[in-house]
Amino acid sequence: MTVLVQETAPERAPARVLARIAGVGTASTAEVHTQSEVLEALGVTDPKVRSVFLNSAIERRHLTLPEPGPDGLRHPEPQGDLLDKHKRLALEMGAEALLACLQNAGRSLSDLAHLTCVTTTGFLTPGISALLIRELGIDRHCSRADIVGMGCNAGLNALNVVNGWSVAHPGELAVVLCTEACSAAYALDSSMRTAVVNSLFGDGAAAVALVSEATAPSTPADPSTPSTSPGPSTASGDGPRILKFASCIVTDAVDAMRYDWDRDQGRFSFFLDPQIPYVVGAHAEIVLDRLLDGTGLRRSDIGHWLVHSGGKKVVDAVVVNLGLRRHDVRHTTGVLRDYGNLSSGSFLFSYERLVREGVTRPGDYGVLMTMGPGSTLETALVQW
Numbered sequence: 001m002t003v004l005v006q007e008t009a010p011e012r013a014p015a016r017v018l019a020r021i022a023g024v025g026t027a028s029t030a031e032v033h034t035q036s037e038v039l040e041a042l043g044v045t046d047p048k049v050r051s052v053f054l055n056s057a058i059e060r061r062h063l064t065l066p067e068p069g070p071d072g073l074r075h076p077e078p079q080g081d082l083l084d085k086h087k088r089l090a091l092e093m094g095a096e097a098l099l100a101c102l103q104n105a106g107r108s109l110s111d112l113a114h115l116t117c118v119t120t121t122g123f124l125t126p127g128i129s130a131l132l133i134r135e136l137g138i139d140r141h142c143s144r145a146d147i148v149g150m151g152c153n154a155g156l157n158a159l160n161v162v163n164g165w166s167v168a169h170p171g172e173l174a175v176v177l178c179t180e181a182c183s184a185a186y187a188l189d190s191s192m193r194t195a196v197v198n199s200l201f202g203d204g205a206a207a208v209a210l211v212s213e214a215t216a217p218s219t220p221a222d223p224s225t226p227s228t229s230p231g232p233s234t235a236s237g238d239g240p241r242i243l244k245f246a247s248c249i250v251t252d253a254v255d256a257m258r259y260d261w262d263r264d265q266g267r268f269s270f271f272l273d274p275q276i277p278y279v280v281g282a283h284a285e286i287v288l289d290r291l292l293d294g295t296g297l298r299r300s301d302i303g304h305w306l307v308h309s310g311g312k313k314v315v316d317a318v319v320v321n322l323g324l325r326r327h328d329v330r331h332t333t334g335v336l337r338d339y340g341n342l343s344s345g346s347f348l349f350s351y352e353r354l355v356r357e358g359v360t361r362p363g364d365y366g367v368l369m370t371m372g373p374g375s376t377l378e379t380a381l382v383q384w
Contacts, residue, residue: 017170017212018212018242021208022173022210023102024101024208024348025096026207026345026348026349028093028205029203030062031064034060038063042189042198048192049190049191058199062202062203063183064085064181076189076267079266082184083123085122086121088181089183090124090128091132091179093181094177095132098207100207102209104209112138113142113143113169114142114143114169115138115174116175117178118148118154118155118158118177119146119148119178119180120148120343121343128177129177149259151257152343152372153371153372154372155345159208159245160245162175166211178207182202186201187262196272197270204342204343204345204349206345206346238384239355240382240384241383243381244295244381245381246381247287247379254374257276258373277314280310280318282321284321299323303364306347306367307329308369308371309336309339310372315332318369331350332350335350335353361384364383366382367381367382
């Protein structure tokens with residue numbers, strides 16, 4: 001008896017759908033002040049407060065301060081005026097960053113299918129996304145969302161959400177826009193309580209475009225466990241593919257970073273606990289290990305680090321706890337020096353500098369890291 005065995009072709013792994021960064025764009029306000037100029041504008045004379053400003057590793061910031069009064073000093077603006085300022089600056093910077101991002105991606109406003117806007121420095125209803133759609137004449141059927149109040153980590157929170165939207169809509173263009181008018185969120189005084197905040201933040205907006213398409217299968221097939229070879233891709237642009245996200249919230253420090261109502265000032269104001277750098281540093285290793293878990297990658301395999309410019313001590317804490325070199329965070333410290341802390345969009349300013357540097361190569365891995373209220377650390381693993 002002869003048994004015929006029919007040969008079957010080996011099963012092929014299904015094509016993966018991954019989002020790729022297709023473009024980036026940034027913008028800031030026109031008014032620039034050195035740290036010394038801000039000290040003089042606020043009339044700060046206390047040596048301890050002055051030292052906070054002058055030892056911040058920040059040289060200049062984009063800030064739209066109130067006009068000097070008869071005494072030559074800048075005085076606090078009413079909360080209503082600050083909300084008006086936020087609306088004006090956030091929309092101006094946001095529009096500029098969005099258009100720059102689309103140009104960098106080789107796209108136009110007519111290509112935009114989804115827009116998520118991020119801000120913490122003011123509250124608007126309807127949100128920035130709706131106002132920008134009207135202002136720029138974007139298709140009114142454009143999908144949109146607004147993320148408000150999440151703070152400096154929110155850019156990566158938004159990227160995570162929009163990455164999911166992009167994967168579910170292959171070939172369609174999505175943009176995350178972070179626009180932070182920190183000039184509209186200041187308590188202008190010369191006290192030590194506000195010194196850390198007043199010495200740190202600046203105005204800025206940054207946008208990043210995502211497009212996803214099916215990529216040829218590689219081994220392993222799970223996107224969370226990328227291969228060491230880049231693998232072919234038909235996604236738009238030369239930016240990296242987004243492989244994985246990981247988060248960590250330190251609930252014991254939930255009040256350490258906050259933006260809430262100051263009854264004495266009769267307005268909202270930021271508060272940053274002096275222990276924040278150490279909280280962030282102590283948990284940076286935990287969240288990074290979670291990000292790399294199951295990928296087969298070690299820290300030494302990461303060629304590019306884009307860390308939020310949260311402040312000198314925060315950056316130092318991350319460098320020490322992760323065993324990084326100063327060169328690894330050169331763009332983080334460069335953005336801090338030239339702009340200060342730009343809240344949710346800071347890491348995209350660093351990403352733009354990395355793109356302009358032109359040192360990435362196919363197959364390189366990168367880690368994006370932000371931190372903010374919660375206290376929260378957010379990370380993403382990408383590959384060029």
